[in-house]
Amino acid sequence: MIGLQGQPPAVLVITGGLLNEKESSPWRALRKQAAQWRASESAWLDLKSKAIIGESIVLSGWHRLVAGRRLAAGVRAYFSRTENMDVPELTEVVLTTLLRAEGLPYAIATVDEVFRDDRAMRAKLAACALVFLSATLLRDLGEVEPVLRRIIRPHNRIVLGGALASILAEEGDGIPGVDVLAVGYGEILVPMLASYLRAGFQTFSAAPPASIERRRHSTILRSGVPATRSLDSLATPDWLGASRDHGRRFPLVHYESVRGCPYRCNFCNYPYLFDDEKFRYKSARKIADDWQRYRDELGVEFISCLDSLFTIPRRRLSALCDELVRRNIDIKWICYARASDLADHDVAAMMREAGAYQVQIGIESGDPRILLNMNKQCSVEDNAKALDNCRAVGLTSVVSLVVGFPGESEASLATTYRFLRDHPPDFYFLAIFSTRVAGVPVLNAANRARFGLHVDSNPRTVAPYWRHASMSSADVGRHVRRLNRQLIENRVALNAATFYSGLLRYSPSQRDDLLDFQSATVNQHRLLTRGFDLLHGWIDRRLADDMARREASHAGGYGNEPAGWRR
Numbered sequence: 001m002i003g004l005q006g007q008p009p010a011v012l013v014i015t016g017g018l019l020n021e022k023e024s025s026p027w028r029a030l031r032k033q034a035a036q037w038r039a040s041e042s043a044w045l046d047l048k049s050k051a052i053i054g055e056s057i058v059l060s061g062w063h064r065l066v067a068g069r070r071l072a073a074g075v076r077a078y079f080s081r082t083e084n085m086d087v088p089e090l091t092e093v094v095l096t097t098l099l100r101a102e103g104l105p106y107a108i109a110t111v112d113e114v115f116r117d118d119r120a121m122r123a124k125l126a127a128c129a130l131v132f133l134s135a136t137l138l139r140d141l142g143e144v145e146p147v148l149r150r151i152i153r154p155h156n157r158i159v160l161g162g163a164l165a166s167i168l169a170e171e172g173d174g175i176p177g178v179d180v181l182a183v184g185y186g187e188i189l190v191p192m193l194a195s196y197l198r199a200g201f202q203t204f205s206a207a208p209p210a211s212i213e214r215r216r217h218s219t220i221l222r223s224g225v226p227a228t229r230s231l232d233s234l235a236t237p238d239w240l241g242a243s244r245d246h247g248r249r250f251p252l253v254h255y256e257s258v259r260g261c262p263y264r265c266n267f268c269n270y271p272y273l274f275d276d277e278k279f280r281y282k283s284a285r286k287i288a289d290d291w292q293r294y295r296d297e298l299g300v301e302f303i304s305c306l307d308s309l310f311t312i313p314r315r316r317l318s319a320l321c322d323e324l325v326r327r328n329i330d331i332k333w334i335c336y337a338r339a340s341d342l343a344d345h346d347v348a349a350m351m352r353e354a355g356a357y358q359v360q361i362g363i364e365s366g367d368p369r370i371l372l373n374m375n376k377q378c379s380v381e382d383n384a385k386a387l388d389n390c391r392a393v394g395l396t397s398v399v400s401l402v403v404g405f406p407g408e409s410e411a412s413l414a415t416t417y418r419f420l421r422d423h424p425p426d427f428y429f430l431a432i433f434s435t436r437v438a439g440v441p442v443l444n445a446a447n448r449a450r451f452g453l454h455v456d457s458n459p460r461t462v463a464p465y466w467r468h469a470s471m472s473s474a475d476v477g478r479h480v481r482r483l484n485r486q487l488i489e490n491r492v493a494l495n496a497a498t499f500y501s502g503l504l505r506y507s508p509s510q511r512d513d514l515l516d517f518q519s520a521t522v523n524q525h526r527l528l529t530r531g532f533d534l535l536h537g538w539i540d541r542r543l544a545d546d547m548a549r550r551e552a553s554h555a556g557g558y559g560n561e562p563a564g565w566r567r
Helices: 026-039 044-070 073-079 090-101 111-116 119-127 141-151 163-168 186-198 239-246 270-275 284-298 314-327 345-353 368-374 380-393 410-422 445-451 473-489 500-505 508-523 526-553
Strands: 011-015 106-110 130-134 157-161 180-183 211-214 219-222 252-255 302-305 332-337 356-364 396-403 427-432 454-456 466-468
Touching (some): 026 111, 044 073, 044 473, 044 526, 073 500, 073 508, 090 106, 090 130, 090 186, 106 119, 111 119, 130 186, 157 186, 163 270, 314 345, 345 380, 356 368, 368 410, 380 410, 396 410, 473 526
Parallel strands (some): 011 130, 157 180, 180 219, 302 332, 332 356, 396 427
């Protein structure tokens, strides 16, 4: 536990997701999954998604075990890295930076440690009067409630913040067990919560632009928004302090330089996070100053930019690349990028020269009609040029694809496959179309009518059921699994979930060996693959039955009820 001037910790900061790619204990992972399942409803689509991801990971692990030393050198090198790239969630570093500024002692923990429930965790909960629970990586009430049951004590107050808190603040009376739902900018919220703590929880006030609204279960605390579009005045996350907290330095740190997004893709809620619809960003000089400090003081090797789009505004990107080159800041960086920016070869080359190492691109689909339905404002041609340019200049490309968006069909997925075959990325993520976030544009009344989209607004599942004219939750998983199999068997690209642990150190020289390895995982273990066929068939039947039951129970009820089917 961390205290200031020998004081016992007053605030406990808990971050992390319920399940993650680096579970410390398989038994605890099963416990957490079981706890989520008990607290959730209509969770079969979520289970289908996890089964698809898990299948590739299990097949990969089994093939590595069976093949052993017969694996190609590139594969052995990829999976043999032992350096520790585990770093705290950026939310933890931001909150602890702000707590230090307030002079408040604190302790830190992860959701995984909450479920470990050991003596150290119990001591932290006993010592802290205020608990900050971050929902940045918690996706729905089915994941939040099992955590709450383990952290609530008679003497403490619970503050839930993060993206999910913004969603839950719009629904009903708040959350039982949560004293405060904190919505918006942590840099504005933490000083108010610090004052609340110092007052012994007797007085709670907020000066404009912040506001307080008391509901039956929870108080809604909103930060309001900054007076300008510049974020330069926000506190720089103190990774040196985080290094002291964890007793080690980090070769990689996370960074955020924008809030919001100027685009309005129909499936995305990022433009509306932080209770703010304006696009705000840090200057190129501010970013370069921060990165130089991280490099010089901490020896940081990689910066992982968590921004929705790091490549806009274009003038800022150009100015930053100039600063990084001029100052000779020897650091590699990873960012989310818009394909229409990378479609310019000079931009891709400029970024590579300035230290860009890997770009994550929201390709979403290779079908122009689907991109139009998504309001992506990015063409198939731009996507193709972006991927070709990344390969030409040596930028590792990681693409995301959304399967099942309104208009999706077997024909559109075949078009997407051909696009990826002709313009292969290095890695890909496949995601099932989600209707979880009520505020995304595709769920407004006009778009639901336009697409014939019916949605289940159940808040107790991370993957609510949906259907539209050409696809539904009951069959989308089969399409995802088939596309995944095509990409693997035909050596098009690497499944990012399978190869996640080594993404940071990937070299193009390993590509052919890794593609051969990945193809072998599905072609040489037919018995194990058949086992997954049976598992998927069982999940598919349960999913179809549960979806039919949900629809039947709300027949004719497409109104504004909090948990029911809507059109």
